[in-house]
Amino acid sequence: MSTTLSRPPQxxxxxxxxxxLFSGGPAPxxxxxxSTAAVSFLRNNIEVVGIMNGxxxxxxxxxxxxxxxxxxxxxxxxxxxxxxxxxxGIMIGTARTNPGKNVSHLxxxxxxxxxxxxxxxxxxxCSLGVDALISIGGDDTLKTxxxxxxxxxELPEGSHRIPVVHLPKTIDNDYMGIDFTFGYFTAVExxxxxxxxLLADAEAARSYFVAExxxxxxxxxxxxxAIAGEASLVISVEDITGKYETSEETTxxxxxxxxxxxxxxxxEVVKRIVATMRVREEAEGKLFGVIVLAEGLAExxxxxxxxxxxxxxxxxxxxxx
Numbered sequence: 001m002s003t004t005l006s007r008p009p010q011x012x013x014x015x016x017x018x019x020x021l022f023s024g025g026p027a028p029x030x031x032x033x034x035s036t037a038a039v040s041f042l043r044n045n046i047e048v049v050g051i052m053n054g055x056x057x058x059x060x061x062x063x064x065x066x067x068x069x070x071x072x073x074x075x076x077x078x079x080x081x082x083x084x085x086x087x088x089g090i091m092i093g094t095a096r097t098n099p100g101k102n103v104s105h106l107x108x109x110x111x112x113x114x115x116x117x118x119x120x121x122x123x124x125x126c127s128l129g130v131d132a133l134i135s136i137g138g139d140d141t142l143k144t145x146x147x148x149x150x151x152x153x154e155l156p157e158g159s160h161r162i163p164v165v166h167l168p169k170t171i172d173n174d175y176m177g178i179d180f181t182f183g184y185f186t187a188v189e190x191x192x193x194x195x196x197x198l199l200a201d202a203e204a205a206r207s208y209f210v211a212e213x214x215x216x217x218x219x220x221x222x223x224x225x226a227i228a229g230e231a232s233l234v235i236s237v238e239d240i241t242g243k244y245e246t247s248e249e250t251t252x253x254x255x256x257x258x259x260x261x262x263x264x265x266x267x268e269v270v271k272r273i274v275a276t277m278r279v280r281e282e283a284e285g286k287l288f289g290v291i292v293l294a295e296g297l298a299e300x301x302x303x304x305x306x307x308x309x310x311x312x313x314x315x316x317x318x319x320x321x
Contacts, residue, residue, distance in 0.1 A: 010044050015131040017047040020076070022094045023054035023137040023144070027169050028186030030136075032085040034092060037134055037167070038076045048076040049128055054095035054137075055144070059117055061124035073128065098140060100147035109147075109154050118151040125162055135166040142166050174218035187214075188224035195229025195290050202288035208232075208277060215294035222294040232289030233276045237296040240264045244272070248302055264300040 018041050020034055038048045050073060051058060057072035067073055074080070074092065084091060099117035108114045125133065135145040145166040152161055168175045171187035191213055198209045211231070215221040219236025226234035246265040251258050273291055280286040 007043060013044065013046065015041075015046055017049065017129050018132045018134060019049050019051050019073070019125060019128065019130040020092065020134040021051040021054060021058075021136065022090055022092055022169075023135070023141040024094060024096060024169065025138065026090055026094055027171050027183035028190075029182040030090040030094075030169075031087045033136060033167065033169075033182050034090070035081045035085045037136075038081060039078070042076075042078055042081075049130065050074045050076045050092035053093040054097055055099050055121060056095040056097040058121045058124040059097050059099050061120050061127065067124055067127055072124075096140075098144055100144040103147050103151075106150070109150055115151050115154075118148055121148065122152065122162065126160055130162060133162055133164045135164055136169050137166070138168070138170045142168065171221060172215050172218055173220035173224075174215075184220065184224070187221060188228055191221070191225035192228035195225060195231050195292065198290045199230060199288070202290060206287040208289050208291060210291045210293060212293050212295055216296040216299070218296075219294050222292055226292040229290070229292075231292045232280060233273060234292040234294075235269065235272070235297065236294035237300065240269075240297070240300050244268050246302075250303065262300070263302045264297065266302060266305065 020037055022030060022034065034050070038050075041048050052072055052074065057067065061067060061072075069075065099121050102114040102117065103109060112119075133145075133148075135141055137144075145164045148162075149164050152159070155161075168178060168181050169183070170181050171183045173181050173184040175181055195211060198211060201207075202209050213222045213225055215236060217237060219234070219238050222234050222236045225231075240262075244265055245262065247260050247262055249258060250261045276291070277289065280289055
């Protein structure tokens with residue numbers, strides 16, 4: 001056992017080769033995460049392969065498309081990782097290919113047609129001699145990792161098993177139970193800089209800008225950017241409560257079932273924005289500012305304000321009864 005403080009002692013493991021995969025939208029610090037994960041295995045004499053472009057190459061595996069080095073994967077070594085932790089981009093690329101999209105119920109795991117993409121991914125990883133998979137991605141990638149594990153539970157006894165460790169990725173910082181997700185602080189810094197740029201123009205022209213930030217289900221990014229960027233007001237999904245919240249009756253277009261939908265009271269929200277502008281002007285002599293709104297507010301818009309837009313497969317329409 002090593003006694004040096006420069007490197008932890010090696011850990012005994014039956015794993016000989018690990019694959020690292022990044023899927024979904026990009027995020028700052030991606031290479032830092034990939035590099036750190038890879039080094040931890042390399043220092044335990046475990047081979048590391050980087051799967052290129054998410055699940056896209058794995059999903060094309062077959063008799064006429066074997067896994068090709070450089071195109072579908074790379075061998076990650078200490079030399080490859082030199083000076084990569086602070087580099088931009090994603091060294092192994094990313095994509096939104098989702099091999100688990102046809103599996104939405106446990107019963108689907110027994111359907112060979114629905115699980116065919118997962119089987120293809122499994123066969124592709126086996127062809128590389130992979131013993132474990134590190135999955136890096138957001139909510140959809142997490143679900144895919146879980147489906148891939150459940151798929152393996154249905155394999156015949158004695159089949160090779162590939163354990164999966166998922167590493168959460170989202171600049172929204174909306175993973176419960178995790179203090180901060182990687183890339184969040186960089187995203188806040190970049191957005192704050194843009195807000196300050198808008199403030200300079202707003203002051204020069206004595207005007208207001210409304211800036212939308214990412215943040216579908218949580219306001220971490222909106223609030224962080226607004227505070228650091230010195231915005232005048234920030235409104236996120238958590239703020240739609242009390243007098244800013246109302247409801248409307250809707251009808252599911254597929255089932256015809258009526259339901260009550262929680263929405264924002266748009267008049268009250270607009271009044272809040274206008275009140276901020278008036279107080280700044282009348283009490284502080286400021287005729288400019290930036291209002292930050294989180295993208296998730298769009299899901300709380302009453303239907304009367306979005307009726308002109310094409311409906312999605314998951315949208316419901318308002319009841320006319």
